[in-house]
Structures are given as C-alpha cells and as structure tokens.
Amino acid sequence: MKQNEVPQDGDNLHEGTFKQLFYAVNDAGEYKQPVTSVGWEPENVAMAQAWEEVHAKVEKARERVLAGEISPIAYYMEKNLMDLPLLASYVSKFQWQVKRHLQPRVFKNLSSTMLQRYAAAFKITVQELQHLK
Amino acid sequence: MSQVQFNHVQTAHCESGVISNLFRHYGLTISEPMAFGIGAGIFFGHLPFVKVNGVPGTTYRIWPGAIFQRVCSRLGVKMQSQKFSSPEKAMQELDRVIGEGIPVGVLSSVYYLPYFPPAYRFHFNAHNLVIYGKNGDNYQVSDPIMDVVTEIDPKSLAEARFAKGFPEPKGKMYYPVQVPSGVSLQKPIRQGIEQACHYMLKIPVPMFGVKGIRFLAKRVKHYPEKLGDRKATLYLGNIIRMQEEIGTGGAGFRFMYAAFLQEAADLLQQPELAKLSRELTGIGDLWRNFAFNAGRVCKSRSADNVSYGELSEMLLQCAAAEEVFFKKLSKVKV
Numbered sequence: 001m002k003q004n005e006v007p008q009d010g011d012n013l014h015e016g017t018f019k020q021l022f023y024a025v026n027d028a029g030e031y032k033q034p035v036t037s038v039g040w041e042p043e044n045v046a047m048a049q050a051w052e053e054v055h056a057k058v059e060k061a062r063e064r065v066l067a068g069e070i071s072p073i074a075y076y077m078e079k080n081l082m083d084l085p086l087l088a089s090y091v092s093k094f095q096w097q098v099k100r101h102l103q104p105r106v107f108k109n110l111s112s113t114m115l116q117r118y119a120a121a122f123k124i125t126v127q128e129l130q131h132l133k
Numbered sequence: 134m135s136q137v138q139f140n141h142v143q144t145a146h147c148e149s150g151v152i153s154n155l156f157r158h159y160g161l162t163i164s165e166p167m168a169f170g171i172g173a174g175i176f177f178g179h180l181p182f183v184k185v186n187g188v189p190g191t192t193y194r195i196w197p198g199a200i201f202q203r204v205c206s207r208l209g210v211k212m213q214s215q216k217f218s219s220p221e222k223a224m225q226e227l228d229r230v231i232g233e234g235i236p237v238g239v240l241s242s243v244y245y246l247p248y249f250p251p252a253y254r255f256h257f258n259a260h261n262l263v264i265y266g267k268n269g270d271n272y273q274v275s276d277p278i279m280d281v282v283t284e285i286d287p288k289s290l291a292e293a294r295f296a297k298g299f300p301e302p303k304g305k306m307y308y309p310v311q312v313p314s315g316v317s318l319q320k321p322i323r324q325g326i327e328q329a330c331h332y333m334l335k336i337p338v339p340m341f342g343v344k345g346i347r348f349l350a351k352r353v354k355h356y357p358e359k360l361g362d363r364k365a366t367l368y369l370g371n372i373i374r375m376q377e378e379i380g381t382g383g384a385g386f387r388f389m390y391a392a393f394l395q396e397a398a399d400l401l402q403q404p405e406l407a408k409l410s411r412e413l414t415g416i417g418d419l420w421r422n423f424a425f426n427a428g429r430v431c432k433s434r435s436a437d438n439v440s441y442g443e444l445s446e447m448l449l450q451c452a453a454a455e456e457v458f459f460k461k462l463s464k465v466k467v
Contacts, residue, residue, distance in 0.1 A: 031392035042428025046428065049367065
C-alpha cells in the first residue's frame with residue numbers, strides 16, 4: 001500500500017476523536033512515515049453491520065420482555081453486549097443460575113441483594129431493572 | 134505530585150506501541166515495527182470454536198502478551214508485572230508507582246474506556262495503555278492508538294482494569310525495572326524472524342499459520358449454504374473487522390512486519406531482507422483486496438455462492454503467497 005492509497009473514507013465512526021495509523025510505502029517502496037486514516041469503507045460496512053445485529057437483538061429482547069416471555073435481565077444483558085458467561089462472572093453466579101433468572105417467574109422473587117448485583121453490573125438502578133420501559 | 138514528561142507517539146497497535154513508548158522513556162529506542170518483529174507478532178489463526186459474540190474468531194497476530202514477553206526477554210529488559218485480587222489494592226499500587234514518577238503499562242477492557250468512540254467499545258479485554266501521572270483525581274493516559282494523550286477518571290479506570298470475561302485483566306500492571314542502555318539488535322532480530330517463520334509454517338494444527346488461512350478459505354466457501362445469508366455476512370464482516378479494525382489490523386500487521394524487515398535490512402546491511410519487505414508489502418495489498426471485496430459482499434447482503442467462492446480463492450492466493458514468503462524468509466542468514 002502506498003502512502004497516497006491509505007483510505008480516507010470517514011463515516012464518523014471514529015467521531016473525529018482519533019485517526020488510525022497505517023504503515024505505507026513511498027514511491028520508492030520504502031516505509032518512512034506512517035500515515036493516518038479516518039476510516040475505510042469495508043471496515044465501516046462491517047462495523048455498521050455488527051452494530052445493526054446488536055440493535056436487532058436488543059429490540060427483540062425488549063419485545064419479549066414486554067410480552068412477559070423473559071425477564072428484564074435478558075434485555076439489559078443484550079444491551080450491554082454481554083453473553084451468559086460474561087454476565088455470570090459479573091454477578092458471581094453460575095451460568096445455570098443466571099439462566100434461571102432470565103425467567104420472569106424466578107426474576108419476580110429475586111432477593112434485593114441479587115437485584116442490586118445485576119443493577120450494578122448493568123450500571124442502572126434496581127428501579128430501572130425492574131421496570132423496563 | 135511530580136509531573137512526568139512522557140513522550141507519547143501514536144502507533145498502529147496497542148501492544149507493540151506500549152513497548153515502544155515505554156522503552157523510549159528509558160532511553161531504549163525501539164520503533165513499533167522493530168518491537169513487533171523482534172516479538173514475532175505476525176501470525177494467523179482461525180478458531181471456529183472460540184466464538185466472540187457468537188461469531189468465530191480470526192486473528193492476524195500472536196496472542197496478547199506474547200510480543201511483550203518475547204521482546205523483554207530478547208532485549209534483556211526486566212519488567213515488574215503484577216495482578217491484583219481487588220480494585221482497591223490495584224489502584225493503590227498504581228498510585229504508589231506513578232507517585233514515584235514511573236510510567237505504568239496497564240491492561241484494560243476497551244468497553245470501559247470513555248475516551249473511545251462508542252462504536253468501538255466492545256468487550257475486548259486485552260488493550261494496553263500507559264498511565265504516566267495524575268491530574269487531580271484523573272489519571273493521565275498515553276493510549277498508543279490515540280494521536281494525543283488524554284485523561285481517564287478513576288472509576289472508569291478501575292472498571293476497565295477489572296473487567297470480567299476472557300482474558301480477565303485482573304488489574305494487571307507492569308513497568309520496566311531494568312533497561313539495558315546499549316543492545317545489539319542482531320540476535321533479537323534473528324530470533325524474532327526464526328520464531329515468526331516457525332509459527333507461520335510449522336505448527337502441526339490446521340487452524341494456525343499458513344495452514345490456517347487455507348482452513349479459513351475452505352470454510353468461507355461454504356458459508357452461504359451452511360449458515361444462510363444473514364449469518365454468512367456476519368461471519369464475513371467479522372473477518373474484515375479483525376483484519377482492519379483499529380489495533381487489530383490484519384493487513385496492517387503485514388505492512389508493519391514489512392516495515393520491520395526494511396528497518397532490519399538497513400540496520401544489518403542485508404539487502405535480501407529489503408527485497409522480502411517489498412514482497413510482503415505486496416501480500417498486504419492482497420489482503421486489502423480481499424477485505425475490499427468481502428466488504429462489497431457484506432454490503433450487497435446477497436449470499437450468492439459465486440462471490441463467496443471468489444473470496445475463498447483470494448484467501449488461497451494470500452496463503453500461497455505467504456507460504457512462499459515465509460519459506461524464503463526462513464532461509465535468510467541474519
């Protein structure tokens with residue numbers, strides 16, 4: 001890749017806060033000075049796609065919570081980009097326990113300390129955890 | 134509180150960047166590509182069973198921490214490295230060490246770093262950065278992939294240092310305690326090159342090295358019929374992200390290694406290495422071409438088998454080129 005071939009396809013994923021650095025060659029085929037880049041089209045596409053997937057999962061979880069199929073923990077887990085093993089380690093529980101807590105009828109009877117732990121993992125209040133809007 | 138002058142230089146990758154920045158602070162000038170080369174950072178691996186957010190992982194570099202450890206042992210730098218059981222102890226020790234005016238490398242999770250753009254904040258736990266001082270309560274950060282230094286509040290830093298998941302940083306921090314002043318780079322360069330060739334050519338597991346690229350090529354070909362349109366584009370998107378995203382740059386690593394070879398060629402008067410550097414630059418361009426076309430397939434979202442077949446062909450081409458390249462490299466007498 002030559003210095004003038006370093007892609008500059010910004011679509012504000014970096015929000016102007018930083019530019020990526022690339023090693024690229026000059027006309028003589030030598031690496032002298034790295035060049036900064038504001039982004040590249042394929043990377044932007046892949047990134048946008050990954051986030052779309054996340055948003056779709058979050059929205060689906062929200063609908064299922066509102067329909068009473070799963071507990072709000074499932075929604076916040078998706079929203080915080082967590083999966084079962086990760087959430088389980090944040091609340092110091094086994095995965096099967098967290099899985100149980102995803103059932104609305106089990107969630108209803110969770111102790112306040114347990115709710116507090118989930119709220120802390122998601123960085124929200126217990127109030128917000130219990131009453132999903 | 135004493136103000137430490139820390140000379141921050143933006144780099145392309147966090148681990149080799151922190152090495153370069155930290156060592157320079159102690160008068161040992163090693164460029165980022167040189168650190169990457171001596172640490173034999175170049176690699177390839179495709180791990181279908183290690184899933185990140187439900188998508189198989191692909192890596193273009195050696196596992197986190199390996200570059201650091203190799204560079205230190207090859208250059209004879211002694212590091213003090215610690216992990217902690219609680220955030221309080223970890224922050225206390227950090228305060229003590231930077232209080233002495235020593236810049237400290239810290240392992241952190243990208244998810245909790247507020248100065249990153251939200252679009253990049255996934256749960257990735259092996260990001261390296263340097264804390265070099267305090268401004269009031271806030272810590273002064275030299276994050277190697279940022280163009281300027283920045284600050285972070287203590288709460289976010291503690292969260293980032295104690296993120297859960299794999300690998301768990303456990304507040305890991307490190308700083309050099311003994312840095313040699315003058316080192317000959319010849320032997321470290323030779324060891325780095327030997328190790329890189331070994332890892333790319335000789336690991337007897339199909340997922341790693343040149344074999345790994347072929348392994349991925351075979352799988353990409355069957356993505357559409359095995360996974361369906363939607364998942365196929367997601368899997369493909371992840372390969373691109375691993376290749377091009379900040380701090381992971383797979384094709385970027387090819388260019389960085391080429392820069393290393395050029396530097397080594399000048400340093401050791403080895404024109405053969407300069408020739409190989411140009412060859413690797415060409416391979417990096419092959420990878421970029423692959424990413425470019427994969428991006429187009431992702432965008433169109435139609436999983437027609439022809440395009441996946443073509444992508445698979447491109448990967449095979451990359452594999453063939455890298456095999457030839459590393460075989461030549463392994464024969465160079467450094």
